[in-house]
Amino acid sequence: MIRSAKMLKVGESSGLSKWIAGIIVTFYALVTVMPLLWIVATSFKSPPDSISYPPQIVFEPTLEGYVNLFTERSRQTDEYIEKLGPPETWYEEIVRERNMVVTGPSRFAGRYWNSIFIGFGSTFLAVVLGTMAAYGFSRFKVPLKDDLLFFILSTRMMPPIAVAIPIYLMYRELGLSDTALGMIILYTAVNVSLAVWLLKGFVDEIPREYEDAALIDGYSRFQAFIKVVLPQMKAGIAATAIFCLIFAWNEYAFALLLTSGNAQTAPPFIPAIIGEGGLDWPAVSAGTTLFLLPIVIVTVVLRNQLLRGITFGAVRK
Amino acid sequence: MSNNNITKDTPGLRGLSDKSLAWLFITPTIILLLAINIFPLIWTIYLSFTDYRSNQPGREIEWVGLENYRDVLTSPDVWGYMQTTASFVISTMLIQVAIGFALAMFINKNFKGNSLLTTIILIPMMLSPAVVGTFWTYLYQPQTGVFSYIIDFFADVGPLDMIGSVDLAPWAIVIVDTWMWTPYIMLLCLAGLRSIPEYLYEAAEIDRANALQKFWYITLPRILPFLMLAVLFRGIENFKMFDMVVSLTSGGPGSITELASINLKREAFENWKTGYSSAFATILFVTVFGLGSIYVKALNKVKS
Numbered sequence: 001m002i003r004s005a006k007m008l009k010v011g012e013s014s015g016l017s018k019w020i021a022g023i024i025v026t027f028y029a030l031v032t033v034m035p036l037l038w039i040v041a042t043s044f045k046s047p048p049d050s051i052s053y054p055p056q057i058v059f060e061p062t063l064e065g066y067v068n069l070f071t072e073r074s075r076q077t078d079e080y081i082e083k084l085g086p087p088e089t090w091y092e093e094i095v096r097e098r099n100m101v102v103t104g105p106s107r108f109a110g111r112y113w114n115s116i117f118i119g120f121g122s123t124f125l126a127v128v129l130g131t132m133a134a135y136g137f138s139r140f141k142v143p144l145k146d147d148l149l150f151f152i153l154s155t156r157m158m159p160p161i162a163v164a165i166p167i168y169l170m171y172r173e174l175g176l177s178d179t180a181l182g183m184i185i186l187y188t189a190v191n192v193s194l195a196v197w198l199l200k201g202f203v204d205e206i207p208r209e210y211e212d213a214a215l216i217d218g219y220s221r222f223q224a225f226i227k228v229v230l231p232q233m234k235a236g237i238a239a240t241a242i243f244c245l246i247f248a249w250n251e252y253a254f255a256l257l258l259t260s261g262n263a264q265t266a267p268p269f270i271p272a273i274i275g276e277g278g279l280d281w282p283a284v285s286a287g288t289t290l291f292l293l294p295i296v297i298v299t300v301v302l303r304n305q306l307l308r309g310i311t312f313g314a315v316r317k
Numbered sequence: 318m319s320n321n322n323i324t325k326d327t328p329g330l331r332g333l334s335d336k337s338l339a340w341l342f343i344t345p346t347i348i349l350l351l352a353i354n355i356f357p358l359i360w361t362i363y364l365s366f367t368d369y370r371s372n373q374p375g376r377e378i379e380w381v382g383l384e385n386y387r388d389v390l391t392s393p394d395v396w397g398y399m400q401t402t403a404s405f406v407i408s409t410m411l412i413q414v415a416i417g418f419a420l421a422m423f424i425n426k427n428f429k430g431n432s433l434l435t436t437i438i439l440i441p442m443m444l445s446p447a448v449v450g451t452f453w454t455y456l457y458q459p460q461t462g463v464f465s466y467i468i469d470f471f472a473d474v475g476p477l478d479m480i481g482s483v484d485l486a487p488w489a490i491v492i493v494d495t496w497m498w499t500p501y502i503m504l505l506c507l508a509g510l511r512s513i514p515e516y517l518y519e520a521a522e523i524d525r526a527n528a529l530q531k532f533w534y535i536t537l538p539r540i541l542p543f544l545m546l547a548v549l550f551r552g553i554e555n556f557k558m559f560d561m562v563v564s565l566t567s568g569g570p571g572s573i574t575e576l577a578s579i580n581l582k583r584e585a586f587e588n589w590k591t592g593y594s595s596a597f598a599t600i601l602f603v604t605v606f607g608l609g610s611i612y613v614k615a616l617n618k619v620k621s
Binding site for chain 2: 033039129133162172250
């Protein structure tokens with residue numbers, strides 16, 4: 001601690017302390033990433049390998065987990081399987097080795113598609129509404145502005161389960177239960193409060209002179225917003241969109257309580273992938289890997305926007 | 318608003334006046350929030366005074382006054398869940414502040430490759446808590462899980478039943494939350510460290526302050542608002558915690574890790590005591606809001 005305080009002051013530190021810091025942070029990063037690597041490895045294990053003792057680091061990779069994730073199977077007698085003739089596809093071959101036959105596709109692909117559709121749909125709406133509201137709050141005299149902004153923020157303090165009780169009843173009345181539309185509306189409402197706060201900060205940073213110049217050139221206020229302000233907000237909109245998308249992609253409580261068949265997203269589905277005799281860990285790991293992968297890629301590729309959004313959003317509030 | 322005089326009304330849709338444009342831009346958001354947040358909140362408060370059960374929609378609703386509130390507040394179980402929640406919030410915050418703060422100090426030394434490492438460290442907080450909880454149940458398996466294997470390998474304590482044991486289950490959820498969210502505390506600390514202007518340290522140097530003094534009088538006070546903000550946001554989130562813990566322990570063993578939100582879900586969607594759980598939800602919301610406001614006041618004091 002003492003040494004680092006000194007470091008701060010000079011701005012660049014001595015070689016040795018840099019080395020020590022580097023080693024400690026590297027160690028922490030390894031601890032962080034290990035569980036994730038372990039899950040990816042498990043997705044390529046066979047079910048017996050996944051529950052062997054001691055846990056195996058070296059194993060024969062198989063796609064069985066992924067096959068189990070995407071298919072429904074049933075156990076059959078040897079005679080029955082023999083009668084079927086040789087397996088026609090590579091995945092049937094894997095399934096047959098366990099004395100099973102493929103009876104159809106699982107619901108995972110549909111759940112994954114729901115996650116994509118609801119995630120992007122709600123993100124798009126939250127960003128559009130949020131951009132408009134942020135511009136309105138930033139540029140115009142709005143009565144009770146501070147109260148409204150606080151109200152918008154405070155809606156995030158409610159426990160999701162508390163909100164879910166009346167939403168459940170409301171959606172039942174309106175016929176929105178278990179529909180993608182219902183989930184999109186709900187996620188948009190949750191995300192829009194964050195979007196307004198983040199985006200207002202970005203609009204505040206854009207100098208008013210740009211718009212004033214456009215207005216003098218004969219643009220209307222609306223045209224100036226579209227042609228002058230929006231292009232300047234690109235980075236902010238991108239950062240906000242990522243946060244909204246990540247929230248909608250990861251959300252569990254509402255999805256668990258308000259969807260069952262049609263509109264269920266992947267997060268409530270993955271914990272319930274049951275094989276014979278308990279959870280099918282390679283299949284769960286395969287689902288986890290496929291579900292988390294896009295987020296990991298987004299995090300790595302867009303880390304600078306994300307970092308800006310996280311600290312910026314928090315510090316402004 | 319110096320622009321008002323410039324906007325001459327041009328006819329048609331584009332020529333909206335500033336005032337109507339402002340309302341056009343803001344109202345949709347306000348309406349959405351009223352419909353999906355405020356209206357439900359009022360409905361919850363109404364239901365909390367009734368004996369409504371949402372699995373019996375046809376039944377006549379009876380007004381029961383404060384009965385539900387009395388039931389919630391006098392239930393020893395509820396106090397138990399609140400204590401569980403409080404100790405979860407406090408222990409995660411203490412551990413994460415300690416690790417996150419130290420980590421930020423180290424990362425701030427700008428060694429080679431620290432941007433790559435920072436990105437790796439950030440990954441867990443971006444992931445779905447429910448899915449994270451699920452795969453940690455696998456890592457926590459007493460015999461075959463890699464977590465207990467590694468602990469046993471180094472500490473020789475035998476197989477650890479992290480999820481099934483009454484003593485270890487509270488730690489199981491704290492560890493996963495720490496793994497996920499320490500990066501958030503670290504990030505805000507880092508933002509705080511980077512906001513300290515160089516000249517403060519230079520001035521301290523001239524005054525011959527030693528390293529400890531610089532840390533105590535410059536670094537700490539400057540970083541404290543950031544740290545407190547991070548704790549505010551994470552504290553609220555963990556007070557509401559549901560998804561990660563449900564998929565990890567679902568409140569067990571027994572009700573050792575039964576946080577308030579988990580119990581609320583049980584009462585509302587398994588026992589269908591809608592009126593009772595609405596009262597519970599209202600109490601929880603008021604608690605979060607109250608504690609949050611007190612905390613924000615303290616925060617403002619620190620800032621000034």
